[in-house]
Amino acid sequence: MVQLLNWNVSSMVWNDAPEPWQIGFQDSASPIMEGIQELHDQIFFYLIVVLVLVSWMLGSILYKFHSSSENNRIRYKYLNHGTLIELIWTLTPALILVAIAFPSFKLLYLMDEVIDPAMTIKVNGHQWYWDYQYSDYVDDQHEDSIAFDSYMVPTEELEPGQLRLLEVDNRVVVPVDTHIRFIVSSADVIHSFAVPSLGLKIDAVPGRLNQTSFIAQREGVYYGQCSELCGVWHGFMPIVVEAVSRTVRYFHSFFSS
């Protein structure tokens, strides 16, 4: 859910983070997350239809044909076979599965494809923090690509408005409305780079590269967490992606600092 929490004297930012007792998804901020929510709702529709149908059939059969009912003795000899009904209750579930499979595969391939990203960021998982490299940009002082580590802010050091176990010292800053690619790997064990409202979740496997991409459709701060058990401090290596305006002033101030 979007909540107004991060408040500075100079700016106010929308945060996308989990809420206590939240049941549904976080608000989506990328086209892929939009697709994931739509597929979820679509499948949920079938789920409700099946649930109602099966419960109704079960209930009415128990009610009408329990052992002491009249119907039980009369109807039972006609109920051994019914080719038509058998055909229907075999084919209907199969058709429902097909109806689910098509949009599901469509989304799966859409998520897998990374076409022509405008910017690439390398993400490396560590026990227990992330490091990021902006390979498209060179740091003038060090004549190397811009890179930094990103650690969780410990509870004692939180400032008012910051989120416990979710805030980091260095955020991943990206321009809004831009196709960004993350290339994800790990330095030690398997981690998982996940940001719910951007629809990101990808394994960080040592010795291998995985890629994923997203477009942030609105400015804001998006919180995520490592999503693969990676050791004792698995719960303390959050991810914060900050989408900022493409206006030169905002985005480039990040790289010149």
Ligand SMILES: *[C@@H]1O[C@H](CO)[C@@H](O)[C@H](O)[C@H]1NC(C)=O
């Ligand atoms: C990432 O890489 C690993 C290992 O190479 C693979 O098992 C996994 O399916 C890949 N993709 C995602 C989305 O995690």
